[in-house]
Each structure stands twice: as structure tokens, then as C-alpha cells.
Amino acid sequence: MLRTEELLLNVGPQHPSTHGVFRIVLKIDGEIIKEATPVIGYLHRGTEKLAENLNYTQIIPYTDRMDYVSAMTNNYALVNSVEKMMQLEIPERAEFLRLIVMELQRIASHLVWFGTYLLDIGAMSPFLYAFRDRETIINLFNELCGARLTYFYMRVGGVKWDAPEGWIEKVKNFLPEMRRNLDEYHELVSGNEIFLARVKGIGKYDAQTAINFGLSGANLRSTGVKWDLRKDQPYSIYDRFEFDVATHPDGDCWSRYVVRMEEIKQSIRILEQAVEQFPAEGEIMGKVPRVIRPAEGEVYAGIESPRGEIGVHIVSKGKAEPYRLKFRRPSFTNLQILEKLLVGENITNMVTILGGIDIVLGEVDG
């Protein structure tokens, strides 16, 4: 017999498929993983601590930089909590604008996931196709608020910029195009035998495990649990629109793929209704005091970001700055299951599983 021994392989923080500066120390036997130790924190910037010395408007740009793939929903998570604390009235037009950008952001975020996931699996083309559509969305955002990635668009009480002339028309025109392209992606990828062989049955867990680990978003819905904060704890004006919560019973990487692709479709549905009902005119800022100073107390509000439940817990002592601000970061929570899923898999599956969880390192490290 040949003498064999386990190999310690350090994957990351510089590695093409850790999606940023994630590091994982693997103990492998041949190509089979015996032990996996994730190491996080390479992108930690102490957002929560920084927030204690900033007023509420100043914190908003920091949320952009947490989940930089989906900055709009993060903006909203913060302003939503502050508004809930101060019980502010938001003008109709502002609510619509927020909802439209958030749903567009969800599509853009899922497109990034779709593209990079396929890149992880070894197909290069879908990435460029997905970025074509994302580019359209980014251009729309650019027109709206002058930024392509970190928008700083929402404010406590409303939004900063009104939609320019013809913007809603452009969104309206984009939707059928996106529907067509989504079908194209399904044609290109969803039926591919190699792709199916790579994702079906990989990284499987059941609903109870998912709940125990506190997973949310597509990672939870892929086990068949119908839980979407847009439906179950409606915020903003989501209760006015018709859409379905995408679920899939299997709980493997394929389920997560199906759920995310379906969510793009549902987002398009919401957007189609939203652009129809969009109020022709109105205020974009509510009546907000000059200095935002919530009364003493605590509040927690969670919303459904593309990655799961992002929540903001604020403790206020009646000052302009929060006494303590805590983000419930979905990428961080979802990542915790990784260690359990990796044992016994081979290195190739590690990439598939990690990609399937859909993490953004800015959010994991906070």
C-alpha cells in the first residue's frame, strides 16, 4: 500500500471563486474534503461601530458598501427602520420609486449571481449575457441618482431624486426585454445536462436544518419553506401587488437556482404592476424634521433583500446618532451552514456549494 496523507489546502483569500476575500482552510484526502474551516473578516470595516458616531443620513452610504451588489435594498433596510421608529408618513410617489428600484435591484443582483455561478461551474458565456441586462438596470439607476454601484438614493422620509422625464417609460420598455432574455437564459443553461449533473443533489439540506441555521431568502425557500418578508410581514407597499413566493422542495443547489430564476420573474411581475400604477405626480420627500432625532427606544425591522432577511436594529437614546445599531446581515447568517455542507464533498463541489449560497463579502464581514 502507498502511504497517503491528508493535504492542507488554503483556499483564498485570493482565489477566483470565493467571490471576494473569503478564505477557507480545507483538509483534503485526494480531492475529498475531510474538514473545512471558513475564515472571515478580511473585509471587516466596523460599520456598526462607525454608525454610532454618525447621524442617520450619514449612515446610509455605509449600507451601500455592505452588500454592494444590492445597495438599494440595503439603503431601504436602514431608512425603513428609522421611519418605523419615528412613525413617518412616506409620500406615495416616493414609495413607488423605492419599490421600483428595489425590485430592479433584485433582478440585477440575481443576474450577477446567475452569471458568476455559471462562471464557477465553468461556463463563461452566461456571465456576459447576464451582465448585458444588468447593465441596462445600472444605466437606469445611473440616470436616476448618478451612481452605478453605491447609490445613496434613499433618505429617511423619501428618496433624494425624482424620476427624470421618461424614466418610467424606460423601465416599462425594459420589462418585456428582460422577460425575453430570461427565457433565453433558461434555454441556454437550465436544460444543460452538464449543468444539471453539476448542481442536482449537491449541497442538500432539509427545511428544519435551514431554520435551525437561521437561513433566509432563496437558501430557505429552496427547501420548500414559503417565507418571504414581502408577503409575510409586508413593508413598503408590497401588499398592493400580486406575486408568488418562489419555492422548490429539494433543498439542493439546483433548487436555489430555480428559486432565484423564478424570483426574477416575480420581480418583473411586480414591476409591471408598479409602473402601471405609478402616480403621475407628487412629493418625493415626506415631512421630516431637519435633524432626525428618534425618541428613546428600540426598533427592529427586517426586509427581504435578494440574499435574505436584512434587518436593522436601532437603539436610540434620543440623540441624532444611534446609541447602538445592529445589522442582521443575511450573507453572514447564510454562510454559517457552509462548514456543515462541505464535509465529504470534493473540491469542485465546494465551489458549487459556496456559489449557491450567494454571499457578498462586504456583507459577511460588515
Next chain:
Amino acid sequence: MIDLIQSQLTFTNLILLFIIAAVLLMTLLGFVSYAIYFERKFIGWIQLRIGPNRTGPLGLFQSFADILKLLIKEDVIPTKADKTLFIIAPVIAFAPAFIVLATIPYAENLPFADLNVGLLYYIAISGLTTLGMLMGGWASNNKYALLGGMRSAAQMISYEVPLVISVIGVILMTGSLKLSAIVEGQAGYIWNWNIFPQAVAFIIFLIAAVSELNRTPFDLPEAESELVAGYHVEYSGFRFAFFMLAEYTYVFAFSALTTILFLGGWHAPLPALEFVPGILWFLLKFSFMVFFLYWIRATLPRLRVDQLMGLGWKVLLPIALVNVFITAIVLEIIRN
């Protein structure tokens, strides 16, 4: 050419042979430069991009600029690498790739060395490249490179077997291992081409050969999403270029061999079209095969290691064996 090879080795002959070899090498380097250029262009178009278009008109000088860049790069050898092996590995990977080209008959009057065992020679020599990859992976003293090298060895062993067995069908049909004889056997109409009677063998050969080439969807030894760059992760500058050169030389060799074995070599699809020079037919079919490789590279994701092994041993090998068996029986019936 044949006369030259069989004649006595004199000083003049030696110079002549040397010149011919140099011409072949230049042709090859020209092919590799433009194969890379066209690959980038085609895949660019498939992926809604433009591809290289800055260096020279339409970007035609892009590859030369890249080669120049690789030439003037610092030659890095990792401190803990096995120096000797590290240096000779790229050469071992490239040399067989060039050597196999010697037997390929491009047109009726243009074989360099028409060996009686040409096909066997091709398959035997091309297997050596894996040694270079394994060596490079081992010598780099890098864990990713080692895994890449090991994968490459495992893949070669698994796919060489169905590759050879699939070709046996063709050999049975022709009764010769000589490449020019195999082409002659496919003369006449298009249905004489081996791709039709040996369709199963063709598909197996295609899959196994793409795997031998380490290209998508079988590019596991250099799978960038897992192994960063696989066996050549520590290589840079011209040593890296040698690995690239070997890869593209095999693209050349593979396309030429497929054309010869299955697509009728230099023969026109119909006898009426024979007035077009054979070399053009050859180039046409050859280009199609090269394009085919680009096409699947832009379309397919990558297989997993265990799936790759499963496909090789459990699917391709049995089908190839059955194909040989059936071919033999049918030929026996027809000939009697």
C-alpha cells in the same frame, strides 16, 4: 519528400530536412497565433463582445503583442520548486505536440513522413505531453498545481483507452494504420467518409479527443474556478507560453487527425468537385473542426472529476468496444 527521407543522409539532405522542419514550425506558430486570435474573436462574438480589435488592423497583431509580452516578462522560478524539472517540463509538454505533426498528410503529395504505423505513432507520442504537465505540476511545489497535474494524468489514462478503441473501427474499415491509406479508403462520394459508417466511433473519438486536449468541458486540469490555473499556476513568461503553445498545437493536430480519420482528408465530397485542390478541402474541414472546439468552449460548463471518470469508463469505453465488435461482424459478413 519520401525520397528525401529514404535517401542517404548527406549534408545537403540534412540542410533540406532542417529547412522543411523550420517551415513546418513557422506554419505552426502562425497557426497558433491566429488560432488564438480567432478563438478570442469567435468567443467574443458568441458572448456579445467584440474581441481583440486594438493591436493592428482588426486586432490582427494581438497575438504577436502577447507573445512579445510573454518573452520580455521576468522569468520566475519559485524558490521551493524543483528547478530542473520545472525548466524541462514545458519542453516535454511541447515537443511531442510538434513531433506528431510529422506524420500528418495534408494533401495527396504533401505527407512529411508517411509511416506505416502513423496512427499508432500519433497516439503513442501525444500521450507523452501529459508527462510534461504532471512534471510541471509536481515541480512547482504548489498544491493547486499538484492537483492539476494529477487530474491531468488521471484524465489521460481514462480517455486514451476509449480514444484508441474508437479508432480501431476506422482501422478495421481500412485495414491499415497508415494515415494516407486511411484517407484513400474514403475516396469517392461523401458517404464513403468514415463519419457515416463509423458515426458512433466519431462521437466517441470527438469526446475523448476534446478531453485529451484539456479543453472545455473537460478542462479540469486547469479549472480556474477550483484550481486557479491548475498545473501551470506557477509558470509565467515564456515557460507558460510553451504550455499554451502545446495546447494549441494539439488543437492543430487534433483537427488534422479528425479530418483524416473521419472527414475524408483531402477528398472532395463529390467526385465532380475534385478539380478543387485537395489542400483546400483539407483546410476547410480542418477549420471546421477548429471552429467546433471554440464553439463548445463558449457553450458548455465544466464536468466534475468523478463525472469525467464515470463518463470515460462506464459510457465511452463499453460503447467503443461494442462498436468495434459490430464493425468487425458487419465487415466479415460483407466481405464473405
